[in-house]
Amino acid sequence: MSQLSRRKLITTAVGATAGASGIAMAARLAGRNGLMPPEWHGVFGPGDTMTYAAQKLLTRRTMAREFPRDRISKAPFANAFAPLTEEFKGLQAGGFAEWRLVIGGMVARPASLSLADIRSYPSRNQITHLACEEGWSYVAEWIGAPLFQVLDAVGVRPQAKYVVYESIEKGASDSIDMADALHPQTFLAYGMNGGELPISFGGPLRMRVPRQLGYKNLKFINRLTVTDSIKDLPPAGAYSWYAGI
Amino acid sequence: MLSFPEMADSAWAPDLTAAATASKAAPRHLAIVRITHWITALCFFALLLSGIEVLISHPRFYWGEDGNVLMKPLFTLPIPASRATVPTGYGYVLPDQNGWSRSLHFEAAWAVFLTGMLYIVAGLVGGHFRKNLLPGGADLRGGALSKSIADHLHFRGPSESEAASYNVLQRLAYLAVVFVLFPLMVWTGLAMSPAIVSVTPSVAALLGGQQSARTIHFFGTILLVLFVLVHIGMVWLAGFRSRMRAMITGHAAEQPAVTQQE
Numbered sequence: 001m002s003q004l005s006r007r008k009l010i011t012t013a014v015g016a017t018a019g020a021s022g023i024a025m026a027a028r029l030a031g032r033n034g035l036m037p038p039e040w041h042g043v044f045g046p047g048d049t050m051t052y053a054a055q056k057l058l059t060r061r062t063m064a065r066e067f068p069r070d071r072i073s074k075a076p077f078a079n080a081f082a083p084l085t086e087e088f089k090g091l092q093a094g095g096f097a098e099w100r101l102v103i104g105g106m107v108a109r110p111a112s113l114s115l116a117d118i119r120s121y122p123s124r125n126q127i128t129h130l131a132c133e134e135g136w137s138y139v140a141e142w143i144g145a146p147l148f149q150v151l152d153a154v155g156v157r158p159q160a161k162y163v164v165y166e167s168i169e170k171g172a173s174d175s176i177d178m179a180d181a182l183h184p185q186t187f188l189a190y191g192m193n194g195g196e197l198p199i200s201f202g203g204p205l206r207m208r209v210p211r212q213l214g215y216k217n218l219k220f221i222n223r224l225t226v227t228d229s230i231k232d233l234p235p236a237g238a239y240s241w242y243a244g245i
Numbered sequence: 246m247l248s249f250p251e252m253a254d255s256a257w258a259p260d261l262t263a264a265a266t267a268s269k270a271a272p273r274h275l276a277i278v279r280i281t282h283w284i285t286a287l288c289f290f291a292l293l294l295s296g297i298e299v300l301i302s303h304p305r306f307y308w309g310e311d312g313n314v315l316m317k318p319l320f321t322l323p324i325p326a327s328r329a330t331v332p333t334g335y336g337y338v339l340p341d342q343n344g345w346s347r348s349l350h351f352e353a354a355w356a357v358f359l360t361g362m363l364y365i366v367a368g369l370v371g372g373h374f375r376k377n378l379l380p381g382g383a384d385l386r387g388g389a390l391s392k393s394i395a396d397h398l399h400f401r402g403p404s405e406s407e408a409a410s411y412n413v414l415q416r417l418a419y420l421a422v423v424f425v426l427f428p429l430m431v432w433t434g435l436a437m438s439p440a441i442v443s444v445t446p447s448v449a450a451l452l453g454g455q456q457s458a459r460t461i462h463f464f465g466t467i468l469l470v471l472f473v474l475v476h477i478g479m480v481w482l483a484g485f486r487s488r489m490r491a492m493i494t495g496h497a498a499e500q501p502a503v504t505q506q507e
Contacts, residue, residue: 044345047352055440062443067310075315080330129310131439133343134328135303135459136313211443237344244440245351 034179038162038230039241048240055244056179064185064210067127072193073138078200081169081219088168088220096204101188105164105226108155115204118188121145121153126185132214133239140201142208143191148182151226159228165207166223174218175230175241176209185210188221213243272495278373279492281364288357289473291349296466298346301339302327306463310454319460354434361427377411378420384413400482415479422472426465433462 030036030053037052039045084092091099096115104110124146131137151163156178163181166173180186187208190197197203202219209216234241274282304322305314312318314331325335327342368374383389393413395401411419435441436449436458452458480488491497 044348044352047348047355050355051351055438058444059440062440064439064443065446065449071310073311073313073316075313077313077315077330129439129455131437131455132303132313133299133347135299136305137455138311138313211440213439234344239344240348240351245438 034161034177037242039233042236044240048242051245052242055242056177059211059244060179062211064126064128067129067139069127069141071139072127072141076138076140076193076201077136078198079132079214081200084199085168085170091168092199099204099222101205101222101224103150103154103224103226105224106157106160106228107151107226108157109153111154113150115190118145118150118190118205121149123191124184124187125191126187126208126210128185128208128210130210130214130217133243137214141191141193142187142189142210143194143197144187144189144208146184147186147188147207148184150188150224151181154226156226160226161228162226162230164225164227164230164232165218165221166225167218168220168222172218172220173232174207174216175227175232176212176216180209180211183209183211211244213245215239216243273491273497274495275371275373276495277364277367277371279495281360281367282492284360285357285364288353288360289469291353292357293466293470295346295350295353298342299350300463301325302341302343303331304333305331306460307456308453308460309456310449312456354431358431361423365423374420378416378423380413380416384416389413418472418475422469426469426472430462430465430469433458433465437462 027036030049035053035056037048040049099115101113101118102111103113122145123143125141125143127139127141129137129139147163160178162175162177164173164175176186185208189202189206189208190204192198192201192203197206202217202221205221207216207218207221230241300322301324304324304326305312305318306320306322307316308319321333324333325337325339326333327339329338368378384393390413397414432448433452436452437455442449442455449455449458452461487497
C-alpha cells in the first residue's frame with residue numbers, strides 16, 4: 001500500500017469516527033434538551049428529527065398569530081369525519097351532559113371531568129388559522145379552557161413528557177409533547193365563532209393546537225393520558241407525529 | 246429547486262482561447278460543484294414527485310390567508326383529486342399517498358437546503374460565483390446580450406472548441422435559480438409552516454398570507470421545472486455525453502491516463 005493511500009485511509013477512518021461520534025453526541029445533547037422527537041428512526045427519521053429539533057429551539061416562547069375579528073373566515077370547512085357512533089348519538093341526545101373527559105397516567109389526581117367542569121376553568125379565546133395538511137385552511141375563533149390549567153389542576157408528575165389525547169371515534173388518538181401541552185394557546189375547545197362548537201367541527205370538545213397542522217387538532221376528545229413515552233406512533237407511511245412542518 | 250450551474254457549461258462562450266488552455270489542467274467543474282449538483286438533482290426529483298402527490302389532495306389555489314372548498318379559488322387545476330371532499334368534476338378519487346410524500350418532501354427539503362448552503366458558502370469563498378457566474382459588464386450591454394439571445398434562438402451553438410466558461414444567458418439563468426428561485430421556494434415553504442409563522446409572522450404576512458405562500462410555491466415549482474427542461478435540452482444540444490462526463494468526472498474529454506504513483 002502506498003504512503004498516499006494509507007494516509008488517505010487513516011484520514012477517512014478518523015473522519016468517519018469523528019463524524020459518527022459527533023452525531024451520537026449531538027443526539028444525546030438533543031435528547032437531554034427535549035429536541036429529539038419520539039419518531040426519530042426509519043427512512044424519514046433524519047428529516048423528522050431535524051424539523052422537530054429546529055422548531056423546538058425556535059418556538060420555545062412563540063405564539064400563533066391571532067387575527068382581528070373581521071378576518072374570521074366566512075366559510076370555514078369542517079372536513080369529513082367517520083359516521084358518528086351509537087355511543088356518541090346517545091350522549092348527543094342527552095345534550096352531552098354525560099360527556100366525560102377522563103384524565104389519567106402520570107398525574108397526582110386522576111379526574112373525570114364533565115363539560116361543565118371544563119367550562120368552570122377561566123375561558124379563553126383565540127382567533128387563529130387552522131391549516132389542513134391537504135392545503136386548505138380557515139381562520140376561526142376558538143373558545144375553551146387552556147389545557148395547562150386542567151393539567152395544573154390534576155398535577156402532572158415531573159417525569160411526564162407527553163399528553164396523549166383520544167377521541168370517542170374508535171382508534172382515533174394523537175399526542176403532543178409537554179411544551180405544546182403547556183402552551184397557552186393549546187385549548188380544550190368547546191366553542192367556535194362566538195357559539196357552541198358544532199359537532200362537524202369536533203363538538204362538544206376538541207383539541208386545539210394552533211402551532212401544528214389540522215390533523216393534530218383531534219375532534220370529540222374524551223380521554224387524556226399523561227405519559228413519558230409514546231406507544232402508538234404513526235405507522236410507517238402515515239403523517240408524521242410532529243406537525244409544525 | 247436550485248440547479249447547479251455547471252452542467253451545460255458552454256461552448257457558446259465568446260472567449261475560448263484562454264479558457265481552453267486553462268481547462269487542460271484544472272477540472273471543468275470543481276468537485277464541490279459536481280457533488281452538490283447531483284445531490285440537488287436527486288432532491289429536486291424527490292421534491293417534485295412528493296410535491297405533486299401532496300398537491301393532488303387539493304388542486305385548488307387561493308390568495309390571502311385562508312381558502313377551502315367553500316371559498317372561491319383563485320384558480321383550479323383541471324385534474325382529479327385524492328380527496329372526495331374536493332369537487333373536481335371527475336367521477337373518481339385518486340389514492341391518497343400524502344403520508345410518505347410529506348415526509349419525503351421535508352427530508353429532501355432539508356437535504357437540498359443544507360446542500361445549497363454548502364454550495365453557496367463554497368461559491369462565495371472559492372470565487373465560483375464571481376469567476377464563473379457573474380456576467381462581465383460587456384456581456385450585459387444591449388448589443389452583446391441581444392446577440393447571445395439571437396444565437397440561442399437560432400440554435401447557433403456549440404463550436405468545436407470547448408470553453409471552461411458560461412455564456413451570459415446561462416450565467417443569468419443560473420444566478421436567478423440560485424439566488425432568486427431557491428430562496429423563494431425556501432421562504433414560501435417556511436411560510437406554510439404554522440410553527441415557523443409563530444416565530445416570524447412576517448414570513449407569511451409579507452406574502453399576503455399562508456394561502457398566497459402556497460400559490461407562489463406552486464408558481465416557483467413551475468419556473469423550476471421549466472428551467473430544468475431547458476437545462477437538460479441545452480445539455481443535449483451541447484453534447485450530452487461530454488457534458489455528463491464533465492459533470493460526473495470533472496473533465497469533458499477523456500483524460501489522458503494519469504500516471505499513478507504506486
